[in-house]
Amino acid sequence: MCDALQLPIIDLFSPDRFSTANSIRQTLVLGAKKYPLLCIQFVTLSKCNEICFQTHEVFEQACVDHGFFYLVNHGVDEGLIKKVFEQSSIFFSLPIEDKMMLAKKNHRGYTALYAEKLDTTSLSSKGDPKESFYIGPLSDNLNQWPLEEDLPSWRVTMETYHQKVLSAATKLLSLIALSLKLEEDFFEKVGALNEPLAFIRLLRYPGDLDTSSEEICGASAHSDYGTVTLLMTDGVPGLQVCREKSAQPLVWEDVASVSGAFIVNIGDMMERWTNCLFRSTLHRVLRPRQERYSVAFLTNPNKDCIVECLESCCSESCPPRFPPIKSLDYLEERTRLAYGL
Ligand SMILES: O=C(O)CCC(=O)C(=O)O
Numbered sequence: 287m288c289d290a291l292q293l294p295i296i297d298l299f300s301p302d303r304f305s306t307a308n309s310i311r312q313t314l315v316l317g318a319k320k321y322p323l324l325c326i327q328f329v330t331l332s333k334c335n336e337i338c339f340q341t342h343e344v345f346e347q348a349c350v351d352h353g354f355f356y357l358v359n360h361g362v363d364e365g366l367i368k369k370v371f372e373q374s375s376i377f378f379s380l381p382i383e384d385k386m387m388l389a390k391k392n393h394r395g396y397t398a399l400y401a402e403k404l405d406t407t408s409l410s411s412k413g414d415p416k417e418s419f420y421i422g423p424l425s426d427n428l429n430q431w432p433l434e435e436d437l438p439s440w441r442v443t444m445e446t447y448h449q450k451v452l453s454a455a456t457k458l459l460s461l462i463a464l465s466l467k468l469e470e471d472f473f474e475k476v477g478a479l480n481e482p483l484a485f486i487r488l489l490r491y492p493g494d495l496d497t498s499s500e501e502i503c504g505a506s507a508h509s510d511y512g513t514v515t516l517l518m519t520d521g522v523p524g525l526q527v528c529r530e531k532s533a534q535p536l537v538w539e540d541v542a543s544v545s546g547a548f549i550v551n552i553g554d555m556m557e558r559w560t561n562c563l564f565r566s567t568l569h570r571v572l573r574p575r576q577e578r579y580s581v582a583f584l585t586n587p588n589k590d591c592i593v594e595c596l597e598s599c600c601s602e603s604c605p606p607r608f609p610p611i612k613s614l615d616y617l618e619e620r621t622r623l624a625y626g627l
């Protein structure tokens with residue numbers, strides 16, 4: 287197996303950066319011997335309203351070079367994360383008829399094995415061998431909930447997780463704004479964070495499928511559509527990134543899980559905002575040998591927010607590569623392509 291990518295680490299709040307660095311170093315040495323992480327670089331948002339030179343370097347690595355990084359001290363409790371994985375596992379183990387009662391409507395609910403294909407360029411007519419369940423914004427009452435008698439803790443667990451991860455994502459976006467030399471509340475001011483279209487995507491990749499050997503992916507190659515995605519996995523390997531999407535052949539590198547840390551990636555709308563300065567990196571999940579669970583938190587701007595090239599990211603010699611677009615129009619187009627609607 288190849289070495290994993292050495293991703294930078296962004297720290298949302300750490301009173302003691304050195305002990306955090308050491309504990310992460312330890313986790314990687316103990317838990318993933320094949321995944322050395324040589325340089326650990328931190329950015330902290332604790333009291334920061336100004337971004338220093340060193341911080342810019344980390345952001346350059348995180349968002350410009352990789353489009354992927356780890357997020358630590360994010361404020362989402364370990365116990366809550368464990369509960370989300372427990373509840374997810376209980377739901378996915380229900381009989382298929384029960385799960386199909388909550389089949390996806392209004393972008394929320396259950397999608398069965400092979401129902402969705404993340405790689406819209408693939409010629410295969412078959413979808414990805416994974417199941418998912420989507421939970422969207424809490425304010426519009428469109429979410430579908432399993433029956434309380436079947437899963438009494440489900441709704442409160444998922445709602446709490448939605449709120450907590452959204453709050454971490456909001457802090458992260460202010461750090462990203464600062465790194466782009468914008469006001470800390472830039473994304474709030476442009477309306478992106480006013481009822482953002484934020485979705486939890488619970489995922490289960492079965493490990494025991496008897497399928498043809500050509501099917502190598504559990505989640506086929508894709509980039510995420512929104513601003514940032516905060517991913518938590520159960521530690522079973524499989525996630526890979528391709529840093530050069532135009533290279534032939536594509537080169538895939540493993541991303542190791544760091545216990546308790548979110549793996550964050552930049553999405554396509556952030557790439558549009560920054561005129562491709564920040565990278566929305568192609569990624570995929572290999573078909574795992576053993577069952578694998580993950581939880582992606584996909585953040586998208588408010589439906590009416592106009593995503594347009596930032597002034598600081600274009601010039602006469604580097605004009606905007608994309609026209610302004612309304613967030614919802616962009617999402618609808620991408621979803622239509624993904625689901626063949
Ligand atoms: O399951 C994973 O590790 C990644 C999932 C993913 O890329 C997604 O849901 O967009």
Ligand SMILES: [Fe+2]
Nearest residue numbers: 508509510569
């Ligand atoms: Fe993704």
